[in-house]
Amino acid sequence: MKKILVLNGPNLNLLGVREKSIYGEQSFEDYFKSLKDRFASIDLTYFQSNSEGAIIDKLHQVGFDFDGIVLNAGAYTHTSVAIADAIAGITTPVVEVHISNVHQRESFRHHSYLSKNCKGVILGFGLDSYRLGIESFI
Numbered sequence: 001m002k003k004i005l006v007l008n009g010p011n012l013n014l015l016g017v018r019e020k021s022i023y024g025e026q027s028f029e030d031y032f033k034s035l036k037d038r039f040a041s042i043d044l045t046y047f048q049s050n051s052e053g054a055i056i057d058k059l060h061q062v063g064f065d066f067d068g069i070v071l072n073a074g075a076y077t078h079t080s081v082a083i084a085d086a087i088a089g090i091t092t093p094v095v096e097v098h099i100s101n102v103h104q105r106e107s108f109r110h111h112s113y114l115s116k117n118c119k120g121v122i123l124g125f126g127l128d129s130y131r132l133g134i135e136s137f138i
Protein backbone atom coordinates (compact mmCIF):
# COMPACT_ATOMS: atom_id res chain seq x y z
CA MET A 1 0.00 0.00 0.00
CA LYS A 2 1.39 3.40 -0.99
CA LYS A 3 1.99 5.85 1.83
CA ILE A 4 1.20 9.48 1.07
CA LEU A 5 1.23 12.42 3.47
CA VAL A 6 -0.83 15.56 2.99
CA LEU A 7 1.04 18.30 4.84
CA ASN A 8 -0.52 21.69 5.47
CA GLY A 9 1.23 24.76 6.80
CA PRO A 10 0.12 27.91 8.59
CA ASN A 11 -3.49 29.11 8.68
CA LEU A 12 -4.76 26.14 6.69
CA ASN A 13 -6.43 24.91 9.89
CA LEU A 14 -8.84 27.82 9.28
CA LEU A 15 -10.13 26.56 5.92
CA GLY A 16 -13.89 27.06 5.77
CA VAL A 17 -13.59 30.02 8.14
CA ARG A 18 -10.77 32.09 6.67
CA GLU A 19 -11.12 34.34 3.58
CA LYS A 20 -13.88 32.16 2.13
CA SER A 21 -13.96 34.02 -1.19
CA ILE A 22 -10.40 32.79 -1.84
CA TYR A 23 -10.23 29.46 -0.01
CA GLY A 24 -13.82 28.22 -0.06
CA GLU A 25 -16.35 27.10 2.54
CA GLN A 26 -15.18 23.60 3.39
CA SER A 27 -13.00 22.68 6.36
CA PHE A 28 -9.94 20.63 5.52
CA GLU A 29 -11.01 17.87 7.91
CA ASP A 30 -14.23 17.40 5.89
CA TYR A 31 -12.39 17.50 2.60
CA PHE A 32 -9.78 15.05 3.88
CA LYS A 33 -12.56 12.55 4.69
CA SER A 34 -13.60 12.65 1.03
CA LEU A 35 -9.98 12.10 -0.02
CA LYS A 36 -9.75 9.07 2.32
CA ASP A 37 -12.90 7.61 0.70
CA ARG A 38 -11.71 8.32 -2.81
CA PHE A 39 -8.23 6.90 -2.26
CA ALA A 40 -9.19 3.95 -0.07
CA SER A 41 -6.36 1.86 -1.48
CA ILE A 42 -3.73 4.37 -0.30
CA ASP A 43 -2.41 4.85 3.21
CA LEU A 44 -3.21 8.57 3.33
CA THR A 45 -2.28 10.61 6.38
CA TYR A 46 -2.73 14.27 7.23
CA PHE A 47 -0.67 16.67 9.32
CA GLN A 48 -1.05 20.42 9.82
CA SER A 49 1.09 22.86 11.72
CA ASN A 50 1.38 26.60 12.00
CA SER A 51 5.05 26.41 12.88
CA GLU A 52 7.92 26.11 10.45
CA GLY A 53 9.98 23.80 12.67
CA ALA A 54 7.14 21.28 13.05
CA ILE A 55 6.70 21.16 9.27
CA ILE A 56 10.43 20.52 8.84
CA ASP A 57 10.38 17.83 11.56
CA LYS A 58 7.49 16.10 9.77
CA LEU A 59 9.32 16.19 6.42
CA HIS A 60 12.35 14.58 8.11
CA GLN A 61 10.16 12.01 9.87
CA VAL A 62 8.38 10.67 6.78
CA GLY A 63 10.76 11.77 4.04
CA PHE A 64 12.80 8.57 3.79
CA ASP A 65 9.89 6.18 4.03
CA PHE A 66 6.72 7.53 2.37
CA ASP A 67 5.99 7.34 -1.37
CA GLY A 68 4.91 10.95 -1.71
CA ILE A 69 4.19 14.18 0.13
CA VAL A 70 1.57 16.70 -0.99
CA LEU A 71 2.66 19.97 0.61
CA ASN A 72 0.80 23.24 0.96
CA ALA A 73 3.25 25.28 3.00
CA GLY A 74 0.94 28.33 2.98
CA ALA A 75 2.83 31.60 3.41
CA TYR A 76 6.07 29.74 4.23
CA THR A 77 6.17 28.94 0.51
CA HIS A 78 7.23 32.51 -0.09
CA THR A 79 9.65 32.88 2.81
CA SER A 80 11.20 29.61 3.89
CA VAL A 81 14.69 28.62 2.77
CA ALA A 82 14.61 26.12 5.65
CA ILE A 83 11.60 24.20 4.26
CA ALA A 84 13.19 24.29 0.78
CA ASP A 85 16.36 22.76 2.27
CA ALA A 86 14.32 20.08 4.09
CA ILE A 87 12.64 19.08 0.80
CA ALA A 88 16.05 18.88 -0.88
CA GLY A 89 17.40 16.77 1.98
CA ILE A 90 14.81 13.97 1.91
CA THR A 91 14.29 11.22 -0.66
CA THR A 92 10.46 11.16 -0.78
CA PRO A 93 9.23 13.30 -3.69
CA VAL A 94 7.20 16.36 -2.75
CA VAL A 95 4.46 17.97 -4.85
CA GLU A 96 3.77 21.61 -3.97
CA VAL A 97 0.10 22.55 -4.02
CA HIS A 98 -1.88 25.75 -3.54
CA ILE A 99 -5.62 26.23 -3.34
CA SER A 100 -5.57 29.64 -5.00
CA ASN A 101 -3.82 30.69 -8.19
CA VAL A 102 -1.05 32.60 -6.45
CA HIS A 103 -0.03 34.21 -9.78
CA GLN A 104 -3.33 36.10 -9.86
CA ARG A 105 -2.62 37.55 -6.41
CA GLU A 106 -0.10 39.89 -4.76
CA SER A 107 3.38 39.82 -6.30
CA PHE A 108 4.95 38.55 -3.05
CA ARG A 109 3.03 35.30 -3.62
CA HIS A 110 4.50 34.79 -7.10
CA HIS A 111 7.82 33.43 -5.86
CA SER A 112 8.18 30.05 -4.20
CA TYR A 113 11.38 28.98 -2.48
CA LEU A 114 10.07 25.41 -2.61
CA SER A 115 9.22 24.77 -6.28
CA LYS A 116 12.80 24.15 -7.40
CA ASN A 117 13.09 21.21 -5.01
CA CYS A 118 9.64 19.75 -5.72
CA LYS A 119 8.64 17.15 -8.28
CA GLY A 120 5.92 19.48 -9.55
CA VAL A 121 3.55 22.26 -8.63
CA ILE A 122 -0.27 22.27 -8.78
CA LEU A 123 -2.15 25.47 -8.03
CA GLY A 124 -5.38 27.30 -8.56
CA PHE A 125 -7.84 24.39 -8.58
CA GLY A 126 -9.28 25.04 -5.14
CA LEU A 127 -9.20 22.04 -2.81
CA ASP A 128 -9.05 19.85 -5.90
CA SER A 129 -5.35 20.81 -6.09
CA TYR A 130 -4.75 18.24 -3.31
CA ARG A 131 -6.54 15.45 -5.23
CA LEU A 132 -4.47 16.21 -8.32
CA GLY A 133 -1.34 16.17 -6.15
CA ILE A 134 -2.18 12.72 -4.81
CA GLU A 135 -3.00 11.42 -8.30
CA SER A 136 0.44 12.51 -9.48
CA PHE A 137 1.89 9.77 -7.22
CA ILE A 138 -0.32 6.93 -8.50
Ligand code: DQA
Nearest residue numbers: 011072074075098099100109
Ligand atom coordinates in the same frame (compact mmCIF):
# COMPACT_ATOMS: atom_id res chain seq x y z
C1 DQA B 1 -1.83 29.26 -0.27
C2 DQA B 1 -1.31 30.54 -0.94
C3 DQA B 1 -0.36 31.29 -0.02
O1 DQA B 1 0.12 32.47 -0.65
C4 DQA B 1 -1.06 31.69 1.26
O2 DQA B 1 -0.17 32.30 2.15
C5 DQA B 1 -1.76 30.53 1.92
C6 DQA B 1 -2.45 29.56 1.09
C7 DQA B 1 -2.90 28.56 -1.13
O3 DQA B 1 -3.16 27.39 -0.86
O4 DQA B 1 -3.48 29.18 -2.02
O5 DQA B 1 -1.80 30.43 3.14
O6 DQA B 1 -0.74 28.37 -0.10
